[in-house]
Every structure is written in structure tokens, then in C-alpha cells.
Amino acid sequence: MSCKSEISKEDKLLADAKAIHERVITLDTHCDINVKNFTDELNYTQDLDTQITLPKMKEGGLDVAWFIVYTGQDSLTDSGYENAYKNAMSKFSAIHKLVEDIAPNDIELALTSDDVRRIDAKGKKVAMIGIENGYPVGLDISNVEKFYKRGARYMSLSHNGHSQLCDSNTGESDNIWLHNGLSDLGKQVVTEMNRVGMMIDVSHPSKESMRQMIALSKAPIIASHSSARALCNHSRNLDDEQLVWLKENGGVVQTVAFTSYLNTEKFEKRVGIEVEIAKQILDSMGVQWAERDAQKLMTADERNTYYGHLGTMVPIRKNKLATLKDLPPAVDVSDFVNHIDYLVEKMGIDHVGISSDFDGGGGIAGWSDASETFNVTLELVKRGYTEAQIEQLWSGNLLRVLDEVEAVAKTLN
Helix, strand or coil: CHHHHHHHHHHHHHHHHHHHHHHCCCEEEEEECCHHHCCCCCCCCCCCCCCCCHHHHHHHCCCEEEEEEECCCCCCCHHHHHHHHHHHHHHHHHHHHHHHHHCCCCEEECCCHHHHHHHHHCCCEEEEEEEECCHHHCCCCHHHHHHHHCCEEEEECCECECCCCECEHHHHHCCCCCCCCECHHHHHHHHHHHHHCCEEECCCECHHHHHHHHHHCCCCCEECCCCECCCCCCCCCECHHHHHHHHHHCCEEEEECEHHHCCHHHHHHHHHHHHHHHHHHHHHCCCCCCCHHHHHCCCHHHHHHHHHHHHHHHHHHHHHHHHCCCCCCCCEHHHHHHHHHHHHHHHCHHHEEEECCECCCCEEECECCHHHCHHHHHHHHHCCCCHHHHHHHHHHHHHHHHHHHHHHHHHHC
16 A cells, blocks of 8 residues: 555656646756757757757757857967957857757747747747857957847856956966956956846856956856855865855856766766776777867867767767666766755755756766756755746746846946
């Protein structure tokens, strides 16, 4: 008798979670792209090896994907800025091609929260655009508005390495800083982002950069893909002091499903085995494994080619790992929601959201690609979050910040 009631209890929880997942708008603020997957021949209408595709979004019930205009950090020179600008514009063009030419009946670009709700109500998927690294702005502040007009609704002022706009979190490793926070140009860019209505993203900049951005910004800010430093001591995560700053600012932290930012102990026990298997698979493909430092030295084309090989390798490795016994447990959805729990406890439900960093290193056991998105909602339901709270975590909080940033922009123009 108790077994039957236990099974029905499990079934009810699953049914409730599915119904909630169907009703709320699920939004992921960070999905990297490769322009080679935005052509007439090769694109997101197909079941590619990438973690994000339209079939995977449909299968997992992921409604909104923020596609990322990412540029790696290079030299602070005119030629560096010029190349970065070209790279950024090629990614903007790729995203526009997807929504305008390749799959206009399946996905549409949203610029506002009203757009998101309107497009979702039509049963279509939603694309939004974020910029990872302000490096392509170069020394020309008018590029901020150009990027906004191309659809960008958030931008981080640096990535891994100090930009011309601000210091990066990576300065923690050697304690070498370029600006001690924001540069004078970076301060102007913050003001300009407020003016045009673009959210300021602090996921990659240094702690001091973040402090100065909050002091300067008239609008709330976001961390588009970061987790809690108290649970995992990585410079990409936010410490308790930063969480207080962000709460007082009215912003939101988009918790990120990135293994090494969630559980150091589990990650380190597992990663050695995963790397060895990856090396074996790549070797069989005639490709040499490259550590992060080696990847940074590659040209953009070499890096894109290498990432393509990694995309081929990952599903093969996943299948191989599934056959191995006595593997250390992988960082999973439970570890991810532990960070959500912590952030909610420290900041309140109004200041926490969700991101994956798919196709940029993100993905965990249980949410390894967009097709498994439901598992996050299921874990939240298991932990007692209400539908209203789950709606806030998945999209409500982020869209509220977007609205507030827009409202500030109207007062400045």
C-alpha cells in the first residue's frame, strides 16, 4: 500500500514539474555560438553536436536562448580592435540570419520583455543577444549604440584578460591590474550603456571593476553566468560581499551550470579521467589536445576549428564514460541547484536566475544540453520552490532587470 502511494507521490511530483515547466518561460542567459553553424547548409534547425539547437530547445522545453557575441581578448591595439569588431559583427549577422532567413517560423529575435512574452505566446522559440567582452567597442564609444541597434541587450566590459575598458577577474592569479577597476573609457561606456538601455554584465570583470560599475551605474546590473564563491572558490564566482552589492543594486545573478564553478572537489576527481578519454578520442581523430593556455595562443580560425573537433569529441566521450565502472560522480543538477539555494538564501528570490554557458564550456550531468532543461525545473520542484518562484528564477527576475534598465534609459534621453 505504502509502495503504491510512494509511486503515486513520485508520479504527481513529476507531473506537477512538467506542468510548471510548460507554463513558465524558461530563459538561459548564456549560449555561445560558432558562425559556421549559421549557414544555409549547417544550422540550428538540424540535430548538430552543439549543446544548443532548435530540436534540443524543443525537446527540453527551453524557450529563450541568449546567443553570445563573444570575442577573446587580444592586444589593445588598433588592429586588435578592428579584428574584434569584425568578429563581433559576424556573430551579430549569424544570429540575424538564423531568425530572419534560416528559421523565421521557429525562432524570433526579442529586444524587450514584451517581445519575449509575445513570441513565446505564438509557440515560437526566442533568441536574444548578449556581448561577452567589450573589447570590440575599441576606442569608439559610438559602437555601444551600434551593438544595441543590432540587438545586444547586455555586455560585459572584459573577458579573460584586461580589456581597454576594465580589469578582468583573471588578474587575481598574478595580482597584476591594468586599470585598478574601470578605465576612463570604461566609465564612459557604463554611462553610455545606461543611456541606450543595455544591461551591464559583471560575470568576467574583476571585483573592483564590479564595485565601480555599481557605483557609477544608474540602473541594475547582472552577472550573466556566475555562481556562489562561498560554495566554490573560483574567481569567476561572486563572493558574499559582491552578492550584497548586487542585491542592493537591484540586479540578478544568473547561476551557471559550469562544472568547475560549482563543485571543485567533484570536478577535480572527475576531470582527470575525462581529459584522458578526450585525448584518446582526439588522437584517433588526428587532433592534438590543447590546454587552455595553448588555446589562447591560437588564431580565431584555429580556435574555431579546434572547438569544432571538441564538439565532435564530447558526445563520443559521453557514451564512453557511460560504460565505465567506479567513475567518481560528475558535477550534476543537484550541485547546480545548491548554488541557486545559496544565492536565494543570501540575496532573496528576486535576485537569482539561470544560465548554462552551453557551447562555451558549460553543461553538467543532467543538464548537459538544452534537451535536458526540464531536469532543472524538476530539481527545483523537488526542493519545494513554488511555481511563482520557479518562474522568477527561470525568466522573471532577468526580464524585470531588463525592464528597469530600459526605464532608466528613457529618463536619460
